[in-house]
Amino acid sequence: MLQYISASVVYPVSSPPVENGVIALEEDGTVHAVLHVEQAKEQGIENIKYYEGFLVPGLINTHCHLELSHLFGKIAEQTGLQGFVQQVIKYRDSSEELILEAMQKADREMLENGIVAVGDISNQLVSRAIKSGSRLYYHTFIETLGFNPAQAKTIFEKALKMKEEFTPLKASIVPHAPYSISKELFAAIKDYSLKEDNLLSMHNQETEDENLFFQFNQGAFLKLYEFLGLDISFFSATGKSSLQSVVEELPGSKVLLVHNTLTSAEDIRYATSVHDGLYWCLCPNANQYIENRLPDVQMLAEANLKITLGTDSLASNHQLSILAEMKTLQENFNLSFETLLEWATCNGAAYLGIEEQYGTLEKGKRPGINLVEFAPEGKISGKTSVRRII
Numbered sequence: 001m002l003q004y005i006s007a008s009v010v011y012p013v014s015s016p017p018v019e020n021g022v023i024a025l026e027e028d029g030t031v032h033a034v035l036h037v038e039q040a041k042e043q044g045i046e047n048i049k050y051y052e053g054f055l056v057p058g059l060i061n062t063h064c065h066l067e068l069s070h071l072f073g074k075i076a077e078q079t080g081l082q083g084f085v086q087q088v089i090k091y092r093d094s095s096e097e098l099i100l101e102a103m104q105k106a107d108r109e110m111l112e113n114g115i116v117a118v119g120d121i122s123n124q125l126v127s128r129a130i131k132s133g134s135r136l137y138y139h140t141f142i143e144t145l146g147f148n149p150a151q152a153k154t155i156f157e158k159a160l161k162m163k164e165e166f167t168p169l170k171a172s173i174v175p176h177a178p179y180s181i182s183k184e185l186f187a188a189i190k191d192y193s194l195k196e197d198n199l200l201s202m203h204n205q206e207t208e209d210e211n212l213f214f215q216f217n218q219g220a221f222l223k224l225y226e227f228l229g230l231d232i233s234f235f236s237a238t239g240k241s242s243l244q245s246v247v248e249e250l251p252g253s254k255v256l257l258v259h260n261t262l263t264s265a266e267d268i269r270y271a272t273s274v275h276d277g278l279y280w281c282l283c284p285n286a287n288q289y290i291e292n293r294l295p296d297v298q299m300l301a302e303a304n305l306k307i308t309l310g311t312d313s314l315a316s317n318h319q320l321s322i323l324a325e326m327k328t329l330q331e332n333f334n335l336s337f338e339t340l341l342e343w344a345t346c347n348g349a350a351y352l353g354i355e356e357q358y359g360t361l362e363k364g365k366r367p368g369i370n371l372v373e374f375a376p377e378g379k380i381s382g383k384t385s386v387r388r389i390i
Ligand SMILES: [Zn+2]
Pocket: 063, 064, 065, 121, 203, 312, 313
């Protein structure tokens, strides 16, 4: 038997919004149809449950680090990326019990905030049990880190082993960032990605020093390497931005570039000319937390890129909520609710390769359905809320 729900506006995302639209649902939450209210009347449909607000598909968080959830409230804000990394190293160790408890809470928080699927960076196996028992879909990015060429082989083999240990959960092997991966390690990931279906993701241009390091071998990163005890005498500046220096090392049909705070129009021209499968993830609240700076989102939006949203971790955010990321973007840039919703749903689903089930309200999909309340005319404010109703 079908059940019917309706609201002030229904946003299928794959097609224009429907005022007073009616969603017909199968018992398990699969969308059967999205109807105009007149169609529903013509068909004699009764027993429609009406909500005040918007009905939207489940939200997709394409960048999180579940295993850092226990660092919530521990990291000082606006210290810059180097200060952030140093603090994470300092506070990361904790008892497994506390780490598990914090991840469980974070997983529940995402569910309550209408998130249905997560792209999650992992350096360890510790999140496996939480992900296995979760109602959310997780794709785990096994993150490699290693600027010392001599260690590339060992690091890659360790990642391969971890990927096996995550089975049957979906996982792929990814580089951390341009400045933390040796040419040799990039090459190992590239070889693997050309042979296997290996969804790629990489932190990109989060801070000005990342470009400075690649262009001139200068800036605060030199201090960071010193702090980490790394001899980087083998490195020579490329004279190009970090993205332009490494984008050719990222093969595969889809690559997610995360943050893009310092990405220029020229970087975009270059990167999109050599790779046609790039997705661009924005994590504005984490950018404000760490660097107090935002990417040029207007420029990114106008470049017609495939943009997705992410929360990053509770080490650099006050909450795990895609709606809160949409709010920050709407406050700082000229972006419509519909554009933000596309970034928050179907683009993330397409990137994660789960668009057959998630991302839009279309017949045959079971995307999860959220009610967004208190957003008059699509204006997201502190009063706006989201909750999952299906
Ligand atoms: Zn991150």
